[in-house]
Amino acid sequence: MIINFRVEITDKEEIETFYSILILGCITAIREGLLTWDQAEERLFSPNTLTKIEKLNLHSTLIEITNQGMMELNFLQRLNAIGYEKSMDDIVNLLKTFIKEQKISKGEWKHWIK
Incomplete structure (x- = not known):
């Protein structure tokens, strides 16, 4: 059985918003x-993802969060629970600020799932 699920986004700001929401959902x-x-690393925080978002020239905040997710959080989770929770809080706060700045609730709503 083949299942297709296609996300089609052509606007850079919409891609950034979609990706931000994905990261926030993973952290939650x-x-x-x-x-x-x-599992989150396999699906989202991978070198492949980092390469793609760098190639798309997405916002530096998203590149930084992806890089931090790949490198730092995995180690912190295993070694330092307090540092891990603080880093997760920092990422969530960055994402919330970034999403608010995107003003996704204003203007024309774009359908991402095709």
Whole structure:
């Protein structure tokens, strides 16, 4: 059985918003015990993802968060629970600020799922 699910976004700001929401959702799922950090790395925080978002020249905040997710958080999770939670809080706060600045609730709504 083949299942297709296509996300089609051509506007850079919309891509940044979509990606921000994906990261925020992953962090929420990790905190709720619905996703492990290793699973989030496999799906989102990978060198492949970093290469793609750099190639798209997405906002430096998103590149920094992806890089931090790949490198730092996995180690902090295993070694230092307090540092890990603080880093997760910092990322969530960055994402919330970034999403608010995108003003996604204003203007014409664009459908991402095709």
